[in-house]
Amino acid sequence: MIGIETNRASSRVLLWITLAVVLVIYGFPFIYLLLTSFKTPLDAIAVPPSVLPSQWTLENYVTALTKDGVAPALINSVVTAVLSTVFSLVLAVPAAYAITRYRTPSGRVFVLAALVTRMVPTIAVGAPLVETMRTLGLSDTSLGLAIAHTTISLPLSIWLMSSFFESVPDELEEAAKVDGASRLGALWRVVLPVVSGGLAVTAIFAFLASWNEFLFSLLLTSVRAQTTPIVIANFQTQFGLDWGGMTALAAVYSIPVILLTLALQRHIVAGLTLGAVKG
Amino acid sequence: MKLRKTRGTRAALLGTAVLSVTALALTGCGAGGGTADATTDELTVLVEGGGLAELQPIADLYKEQTGTTVKLVELPYDGLYDRIQTELGSGSVSFDIAALDAIWLSAFADGVQPLDDLFTDDVKSDLFPGLVSEAQVGGKYVGMPIFTNSEILYYRTDLFNDEKNKADFEAEFGYPLAPPTTWEQYTDVAKFFTRDTDGDGQVDLYGTDVKGAVETEWLATVSQAGEKQMVLDPASGEVTIDDADHLKALDFYTSLLPYAPAGAAQLDWAGSQNLFYQGKLAMMRFWGHAYTQTPDDAVVKGNIGAAPMIAGPGGIAGVPGAWYLSVPTATTKSDAAKAFIAFAYEHNDLSIDTSLGLVSRISAFESQADVAGHENYPAILETLNSPATYARPATPKWQEIVNTVLTPMLQKAVEPGADNAALLKDAKAQIEAIIK
Structure with missing residues (x-):
């Protein structure tokens, strides 16, 4: 009985991990877009690119919305x-x-x-x-x-x-x-x-x-x-x-x-x- | 339960109906945006982002002086091409003037009116030779250059003015450190600055970059090598890309790889610019307009110098990156459109203080010779005025040649062990297949 419960819990954890991985892969382009929108101009075109902004800024939103x-x-x-x-x-x-x-x-x-x-x-x-x-x-x-x-x-x-x-x-x-x-x-x-x-x-x-x-x-x-x-x-x-x-x-x-x-x-x-x- | 659902549906439908009625009201149903219906005191000009900034002050002055509104319709670069192509193809246009990239002129030449009347001797003498020849397709002038760009040499003044660097360079190469003017000097300086600056055993400063994902810089190198007909001669159909000058240019271009960061095959304009701004390059060849656009957070901000493009055996050379104003044959406002183009040429200097800050007239460039903040102007001027600077071939197939032949060829050339002569020979066969 305990074994069945453990198996169920393991399956559930595995399922959640799989879902999380799929979600990250699926959502990564949008997440990256969102993070880039908070980067400075130089940070946005960094080589190699970085996922997280080195310095967070709302400057891009001001630029975009006042265009x-x-x-x-x-x-x-x-x-x-x-x-x-x-x-x-x-x-x-x-x-x-x-x-x-x-x-x-x-x-x-x-x-x-x-x-x-x-x-x-x-x-x-x-x-x-x-x-x-x-x-x-x-x-x-x-x-x-x-x-x-x-x-x-x-x-x-x-x-x-x-x-x-x-x-x-x-x-x-x-x-x-x-x-x-x-x-x-x-x-x-x-x-x-x-x-x-x-x-x-x-x-x-x-x-x-x-x-x-x-x-x-x-x-x-x-x-x-x-x-x-x-x-x-x-x-x-x-x-x-x-x-x-x-x-x-x-x-x-x-x-x-x-x-x-x-x-x-x-x-x-x-x-x-x-x-x-x-x- | 079912009753509630029905009410909910009705409410949703009612809400949608209200929204749609509001939307219909907002559309301004009495529209009809085509210029064919518009009054003659309005002109519509299709432009891309750069052109919008350049033309806005001229359009404002035109309105003030003539009462004619110049409506600038901003479209994305690729979208502008599609829009013009579609409208010219339909035989009915919504615009009276279009801003055309130099490489599109031959593709749209049949759909636009000759502007020969505007190209007087005075006008021609105040335009760069390369632009005057580029504006002609099939023996007629199809566009008036409104602004032009060119690659120039950017270098880090903090490195070049450093006394230790000056002494070390002279000791190693036997002549003073200065912005290079020739291929040989460029190689020396690039080699000199390629180094490990923090002592971790890794090179973190490179003398230059090598761009594999864009073709224009190599084309400038081809002209520097002395080639008078880059890639092909559209008139005769002869493909010249495998001749000695092209090979010389490709050999020099790839000889800089040891002094450039890895990943050249994927390096484009943005990547190169970023490496320079991050302080990882001592020199960069790049479009002249960027001089006034250095980001505040760039490591090299305040330490950037500008010089003309370097010279090869043929002399200093760049590739003109001009935009032209053209009048579609199908517009009903030809005279008004040409009048605005003449006005734009006359007031070309108004574009100096725009975000792009580019002009097309030699006199407008010369007017800024000693003006602080416009040190890029003399560099652009000298590069574009050089007899070795040539425009790209006037063929409607140019974009296809770039996308399918030139860029892939360059990307292979910057890989280790590439056989440049064989690559050029293959490129010739591919181009011949495209233009036949």
Whole structure:
């Protein structure tokens, strides 16, 4: 009995050690970024590099946050990501619902076609998108950029929502209809609440796709709608790279998504396991 | 429970709706940012970070004097190239002027307007010869240089002014210690300063660095060797990289390895700069703008001298690192764009007091000859004015040649036992395959 307990304790310790190692490996780039943001300019480019700052400083944060265009870019990033997330959900939910509930061959083709768009290199659609946005008068606007970002997140959103809708038994919806609900009413009152975790997961993915997107932001914005990834990259010029300023702004920019992920953690876990109990 | 969940979902949806309406309001839906719709009292200029700092005072003065707003759109270095390429390719542009790196001129020459009218004799005589030739692609001037850089020689004045060092050097080499001007002197000084300063048996001060991860310094050495056509002749398609001058340059470049820190293959600009600032190098060849940007926490702060690049058999030589203003063919504001470029040239000296502090006109460099804090200017001036200084070849394939041939070749050359002649021969074959 004592032997079994000892084995269990050993296994648990081993598990925790493994988890800690994996976590450190996985989180090291971000931890290094965070530590670099507190280094002096010389320390930041030390050869060989050091993990810990030899002298801690907040100078990089002052530099980064007082740089022209940073505050508007942060607002633009939030506005664009929120809009893109809303567009993705508004379009993906009915599309995924129709595909899973009607189960037509054309629906399956549609899902595959949506996925194929993810296989086209983003740069390939850059020029036509620039031209389209200019024609629509949406160049250098958050609205135009959000629409462009939606083209990236929508296929994945449809796929995700489809798998979540698949996990909801038809009987649940049928029961709602017996109680007098219309199809839309059943979707709104019964199905969506059941897949709320899935909605959260999809929203997170759509938000992150827009939040971190670089190429479309580079091509479609100039001043008014420029987002933070472009401003972060601007710390690199031909003749030098301000590692401190770049890492400080990158650290600041990471905070909202980390908080968002923590806030929705329960939903994300629920959402990710939703499809697993299907069938 | 289910009821609470439904309420929660509704609240979430409502919150999202409110957020999205707010977001829509914030987007300023009546936008339409393209310059095609903008009024003629605004010009849009695409620049990278360095160019933004350089052009801002000029743009401010232009606004003050003409009422025209010059909107400087800052983009990252690599992103700027992608943006210009995409817009020129689409045939519709959001900008009226673009700041182009010298090595991009030939790639974008077909999409920009000739600026021949701006290149009067007076203008040409006040620009470095290398820039005047570099600005021409296919017989037309495609860009006006707005600022230029060049590598110069940085050295530690505390070491060079030390009396013991002076005496020891003269005793060993037979001539006074001074910032080197030739390959031979550079080697002597590098050898002299490579030493163990704290007596722990390990070398902790090196005479110089050798950069393997960037190609420009070796290209300057090629010009110093006397080569008039570095790497290739774009007009004839002849690849010259395996000739005697290139080999001479590579042999000299790698001959400095015993006096440089280990890890040359991975050493780039930032790494080199850091070694110098940490006090581990007695000398460094580096871009001229850095003279005014020494970090406060650098060990060598206040003890840095600047001199022209060293001379090989061909003379003093560097590689011009210029940026040009060009006008896209597709803009509807050609005249206004050219007027601003002429104004920028006229007020080139306004860039002197910017963070980069670089200019393009010879007269602007000369104006700072005796100004304290601008000791790098005479060094840049002499390097760029040297007849041996040549621009990089004007080929749209240049960046590809650098990335896939020159840098890997250098990284192999700085490894022990490298066969330089064989490496250059291989490089020639690779370049021929790229440009054929």
